[in-house]
Structure formats: structure tokens, C-alpha cells
Amino acid sequence: MALLNKIKLFFWPGPDFGTRDRFELRELLQKGPEVETLDVGFGNGCMTFASADMGKRAIGVSILQHEVDKAMALRSEFGLADDRRCLFKKIHFNKLREEGLGPFDQIIMFEVLEHIIDDQLAIKSAVELLKPRGQLHISVPNIDHHSHFEPLNRFENGGHVRHGYSFERLQKLLLDHGLEILDRRGIGGLGSIVGFKVVAVARRAPGVLGQMLSLFSFLLLWPLVKILNLIFPKPWSLYILACKK
Numbered sequence: 001m002a003l004l005n006k007i008k009l010f011f012w013p014g015p016d017f018g019t020r021d022r023f024e025l026r027e028l029l030q031k032g033p034e035v036e037t038l039d040v041g042f043g044n045g046c047m048t049f050a051s052a053d054m055g056k057r058a059i060g061v062s063i064l065q066h067e068v069d070k071a072m073a074l075r076s077e078f079g080l081a082d083d084r085r086c087l088f089k090k091i092h093f094n095k096l097r098e099e100g101l102g103p104f105d106q107i108i109m110f111e112v113l114e115h116i117i118d119d120q121l122a123i124k125s126a127v128e129l130l131k132p133r134g135q136l137h138i139s140v141p142n143i144d145h146h147s148h149f150e151p152l153n154r155f156e157n158g159g160h161v162r163h164g165y166s167f168e169r170l171q172k173l174l175l176d177h178g179l180e181i182l183d184r185r186g187i188g189g190l191g192s193i194v195g196f197k198v199v200a201v202a203r204r205a206p207g208v209l210g211q212m213l214s215l216f217s218f219l220l221l222w223p224l225v226k227i228l229n230l231i232f233p234k235p236w237s238l239y240i241l242a243c244k245k
Helices: 002-010 017-028 046-054 065-078 119-129 167-175 190-202 207-231
Strands: 036-040 057-062 086-090 104-110 130-141 179-187 237-244
Touching (some): 017 190, 167 179, 190 207
Antiparallel strands (some): 179 237
8 A cells, every 4th residue: 555655646637627727726825824715616626635735724525435445545644644734525516514614715516516515505605614705716628629528417426417517607606605706718629538538448447456557547648638628628528617706
């Protein structure tokens, strides 16, 4: 396990091209010794670790126990094996106020909203968990880029309940809840989608073999992904940075 973690760190944040595209947005996160961050649906924890390293504390929440277990096992590699600095919990973020957590200086919701049926309630909950002038970092699939579509689920069980959003729809959702838009930009392109799908297929192999095949696929595809993103730059995901008034 220790060796596998070392390999993960060498290729950090991993072979998932979508995660790598979003990881570049860490430069937009707030920094400082008093900054507290909530990372909703944290994935492999890369943004949680980055936030904890740049601030006072970061908490990652997920409804998937295996994501929590993996992130907790990895945090010592970043020197963050202290609940006061970095913590991962299995909990729906709508329940955080009941747990007495928050408010937060910033909330990260990357590729989360498309998994939640009541997106109005999700944004309302995020606003309630933010401090005044707190920031919301949110990304969603681009509804106008059909290459990434997958079958939709009727229930919140980890899959998509909607294909995505346009900038206009997402921005209206945020404005309707009193948020101020500070920045918006596209993330990734056709190359990222192609790379993501190939790596996902490689990862289906059992155990360590799947992880090694996904890394090999990532290294093989990296130049092609960069070229395709330049030729076909239509964004795969949409990002908005908003602020609580």
C-alpha cells in the first residue's frame, strides 16, 4: 500500500483527465491561516488536500464510504494526518448544519450538482454554510458538449440525474440564491473526454492491474489529449466562482 501511495503521489492528482483539468483551478482558492474549506463530493481528495495545505482546515464530505476510506489513508502522505487540518466524512452535505459544522470561508462543489435531484436545495444549503463574503467554487458538465453524456439515474445513487448545465442556467441558479458571480470559465475539451473514457475502461481491470493500466493509458494519451483540446476547445465542464453577498 505504501508503494502504491508513492506512485499515486508521483502522478498526482492521478490519471483522470477531468480531475487534472479541475485541479488547475486550485490557484483560485482562498489562501491564509484562517481559511476553512468544505469540499463536497471530493473524489480523490486532491482539492481538499490543496485547500488544507493553503488554509487552516479542510473537510471533504461524500456519500460514498470507499472514497472516505481512500482519502483518509492517503492524507498522511501530504503531512495532513490531523483531523484539525484535514478530515473526510461520509455524510450528505445537507446534513452538515445538523452536525454543527461550518460556516466555511469557501465551498468546493466540483461535478456534484448533476448528481443531486434538488439542485435548488443544494445551492441553498451551500449558501447557508458560507460565511458572509464566502466563496463557492462550482463546476458542472457542459450540457452543450454531448460527447460526455451517460445514462441518467432516477435516484441519487452516485450517477448523473441530469446531463449538465449551460452557463446561463447555472448562473441563474446561483443568482437566484443571492450569490454574486466573480469569475467563469470552461474546463477541458474533446481531448479530456477521450482520455477520460479510455482511462476509465483501463481502470476496470481488477485490483492493482487496473491502476497500473490506467496510469499507462494516461501516459500514452497525454500528448494526444493536449493536441485535441487545442483543436477542439469546446469545454467539457463549466466553472463559476461565486460569492455570498
